[in-house]
Amino acid sequence: MPTDAENACFEAGIKFGSLYHQFAGTPVSPESADSLARAMEESIENQPHCEDVRVTVLEDELAAELAASAADYTELTGRFLEVEMDVEYEGTAVRTRMEMEDGYPLMKLVSVDG
Amino acid sequence: MPTDAENACFEAGIKFGSLYHQFAGTPVSPESADSLARAMEESIENQPHCEDVRVTVLEDELAAELAASAADYTELTGRFLEVEMDVEYEGTAVRTRMEMEDGYPLMKLVSVDG
Amino acid sequence: MPTDAENACFEAGIKFGSLYHQFAGTPVSPESADSLARAMEESIENQPHCEDVRVTVLEDELAAELAASAADYTELTGRFLEVEMDVEYEGTAVRTRMEMEDGYPLMKLVSVDG
Amino acid sequence: MPTDAENACFEAGIKFGSLYHQFAGTPVSPESADSLARAMEESIENQPHCEDVRVTVLEDELAAELAASAADYTELTGRFLEVEMDVEYEGTAVRTRMEMEDGYPLMKLVSVDG
Numbered sequence: 001m002p003t004d005a006e007n008a009c010f011e012a013g014i015k016f017g018s019l020y021h022q023f024a025g026t027p028v029s030p031e032s033a034d035s036l037a038r039a040m041e042e043s044i045e046n047q048p049h050c051e052d053v054r055v056t057v058l059e060d061e062l063a064a065e066l067a068a069s070a071a072d073y074t075e076l077t078g079r080f081l082e083v084e085m086d087v088e089y090e091g092t093a094v095r096t097r098m099e100m101e102d103g104y105p106l107m108k109l110v111s112v113d114g
Numbered sequence: 115m116p117t118d119a120e121n122a123c124f125e126a127g128i129k130f131g132s133l134y135h136q137f138a139g140t141p142v143s144p145e146s147a148d149s150l151a152r153a154m155e156e157s158i159e160n161q162p163h164c165e166d167v168r169v170t171v172l173e174d175e176l177a178a179e180l181a182a183s184a185a186d187y188t189e190l191t192g193r194f195l196e197v198e199m200d201v202e203y204e205g206t207a208v209r210t211r212m213e214m215e216d217g218y219p220l221m222k223l224v225s226v227d228g
Numbered sequence: 229m230p231t232d233a234e235n236a237c238f239e240a241g242i243k244f245g246s247l248y249h250q251f252a253g254t255p256v257s258p259e260s261a262d263s264l265a266r267a268m269e270e271s272i273e274n275q276p277h278c279e280d281v282r283v284t285v286l287e288d289e290l291a292a293e294l295a296a297s298a299a300d301y302t303e304l305t306g307r308f309l310e311v312e313m314d315v316e317y318e319g320t321a322v323r324t325r326m327e328m329e330d331g332y333p334l335m336k337l338v339s340v341d342g
Numbered sequence: 343m344p345t346d347a348e349n350a351c352f353e354a355g356i357k358f359g360s361l362y363h364q365f366a367g368t369p370v371s372p373e374s375a376d377s378l379a380r381a382m383e384e385s386i387e388n389q390p391h392c393e394d395v396r397v398t399v400l401e402d403e404l405a406a407e408l409a410a411s412a413a414d415y416t417e418l419t420g421r422f423l424e425v426e427m428d429v430e431y432e433g434t435a436v437r438t439r440m441e442m443e444d445g446y447p448l449m450k451l452v453s454v455d456g
Binding site: 020 | 230231233234235237238239240241242243244245246247248249250324335336337339340
Binding site: 025032038040042043044046047072 | 139140141142145146160186
């Protein structure tokens, strides 16, 4: 049988995959970045065992991309995002984080406390 | 060659399909309905020729669904939404609307003024 | 530091959340169910540590829904799906499964072997 | 009242926005490109008034991106796609096409025949 800690980590992964693939591709600009970040946080916080979600849209990265392409908006993807999430499952607290590493959005477990 | 009015209607359709299929499936509850509606509006308003988007999440419908299923949240789908959108293309103004009809979300052209 | 088993479970959760929220809302009918199931399997198998994905669209459930609503197609959601997935991370093998339970799609860990 | 041609163009736009925002962000590699293209075609062909959808994943573009980043897969986005679609509405036939122009995926009306 999986342990509570393993189930907690599984639940944390579900939230991360959900957040990313629900919202990747959304049209985003510096002006609309805040409302999108809030919606991402509040929608995923609905999911079971999800205590807190913190989304930052990297406005400098976004502005640099738009300046380079002379566009007004682009599609949301991992290089414009930092995400932290706290999940709790049967007394085990899991913290996870997504950030860019070597040009890729990397989702990882920060801590598991049971 | 397509007319400006035809191009305006094509652009309006693109925005509607984008809005619906980007956000359908998002976890939603009465508490998170507002932030999701704002993100839907502001993200789609980024798209070219899109003047204004107004999204209402039908909180009574949502509350009724949750009460019936004893759940805390559900997935966003057309029966919880009313959407109006104004598109302008080369002087032609198009208004579109999505609402439920016979149990289905129906997207339609309200007016085309060129 | 998280254990290999915890990381394996986190990775398994990411794949499940990705699969569900990438494809929920896709128009589906009995005729298009197979191509959608294959695309779901092959796209998620691209993700790191994902060994195998098996998706079954429940055609009887789908046909019953369409008959009840006199529609030709509907939107993909959990009640039309059974999914099994095998993930391997640093020598730990995780099997996961999604199926309906009490009217809800439940994603769960089946086994963790390290 | 909108004309049949205007409604046909609106319907064509809906299909394009749906296709793009349902599938953008899907993990894709040269090996999984075909199954994804087939699923995109067959799922959107379910929608009303949609006669035919032809999706080509640009495998050379995809291979070049993967070679440049030393990755095994990437996320589907417009620069890996060519799409043609035929819509028919009350006797008006609309052909639409998406292709890259100046680095952006551009959706456009090719012809409207009523």
